[in-house]
Amino acid sequence: MKRLVLLGGGHAHVHVLAGLALQPLAGWDVRLVTPYRRQIYSGMLPGWIAGHYPIEACAITLDRLASAAAVAFHPTEGQALDLAHRALHCADGSALHFDALSIDTGPVAALHALPGSAEHALPVRPIERFIEAWPRLVSRILGQCRRFHLVILGAGAAGIELAFAVQRRAATDGWSHLYITVVGADDLPLPGAPAAIRRRTARLLAQRGITWVAARRATRLDATAIHFEQGDALAFDACVASTGAAAPTWPGASGLLTDARGFVRVRSTLQSVSHPHVFAAGDVAAYAHERPKSGVFAVRAGPVLARNLRAWCEARALARWTPQARALYLISTGDKHAMATWGGWSWSGRWVWHWKDRIDRQFMRRFDNPGSPGL
Ligand SMILES: Cc1cc2nc3c(=O)[nH]c(=O)nc-3n(C[C@H](O)[C@H](O)[C@H](O)COP(=O)(O)OP(=O)(O)OC[C@H]3O[C@@H](n4cnc5c(N)ncnc54)[C@H](O)[C@@H]3O)c2cc1C
Known part of the structure; x- marks a missing residue:
């Protein structure tokens, strides 16, 4: 049986998992490698600090989602890739062979340039x-x-x-x-x-x-x-x-082609430019059409990644994706008010917070009952 490894439980991979819960990938053994059993939806994290949400409301339970998708869960971190042998080396000492690999591990904190x-x-x-x-x-x-x-x-x-x-x-x-x-x-x-x-x-x-x-x-x-x-x-x-997003060092060190900052360069199909059996999405990816590092684009990449991973595994043609040029950013201001920006436009007020709250909760609800056709 061939193996697809999903590395990282990020915002694009949760969509892939939810899709697999609805429709398994016949003939493929799918694994999820990620260090934590839950994925925090960063858009709601400030609401947890402010006291608006319990932490559970901001978390997608990855092991439950993986189980609903019949995907084996490996609670560890990927540390190195051996592309010649198609092996992922993990922090717990294990090595996983893969036929296809998808990376959605997000960025790391940009601390290297700031000593101390x-x-x-x-x-x-x-x-x-x-x-x-x-x-x-x-x-x-x-x-x-x-x-x-x-x-x-x-x-x-x-x-x-x-x-x-x-x-x-x-x-x-x-x-x-x-x-x-x-x-x-x-x-x-x-x-x-x-x-x-x-x-x-x-x-x-x-x-x-x-x-x-x-x-x-x-x-x-x-x-x-x-x-x-x-x-x-x-x-x-x-x-x-909170000084921004930097690239992890291991993708470039493994020989995957990266941009100047170290993010994995992908085609519009989300396949690595250098290794077509490796996909990447979310902040770790440098898209063919450059976009800011933001949860919006990681979430938007999810359905495309899900479709293209399935197509690649079934030897079908892959779809091309051009991320939207503008994204809606919703910035909460702590008091159940928020500001919204869309291109050069902006709005603010209590109603914006309620709008954001509805969007965030709707996003989280998709993962409440993985496998139910409401997705
Ligand atoms: C406080 C805060 C608020 C934010 N608010 C917003 C917002 O309102 N809107 C917005 O668009 N963006 C927001 N962002 C930015 C947003 O968080 C990121 O752009 C988004 O998380 C990127 O998603 P991702 O899927 O690429 O990575 P992540 O969400 O970082 O997910 C990566 C996953 O991979 C796992 N992982 C990491 N390393 C490894 C490894 N080596 N091996 C295996 N697994 C690994 C992680 O544990 C995690 O599960 C915010 C960020 C912060 C910090």
């Missing part, structure tokens, strides 16, 4: 480690009588949503001694977003008592402060690093 950040900051990725560390951070905040200074380094959507979410939690739980600062490399937060929403975000941060430190490039961290290219260091009690 791995030791002294709490990165938002891997998300499971962030979730594990969050209660310890809360205990530290609660255990300190004097002012506690939390610095969020990185002013992209994730950093901004986290800042608003923590501020909301502090307001509802009475952490009046918590003082939050967001540091960004640009003049305004949310690089890449329409100017109106960037200005609005800066105003909103100020209204919530969150300090915005603009146009500062961090060069290193020590145990108590961030140091910058210019100007004074910024002291902190804790620092959360």
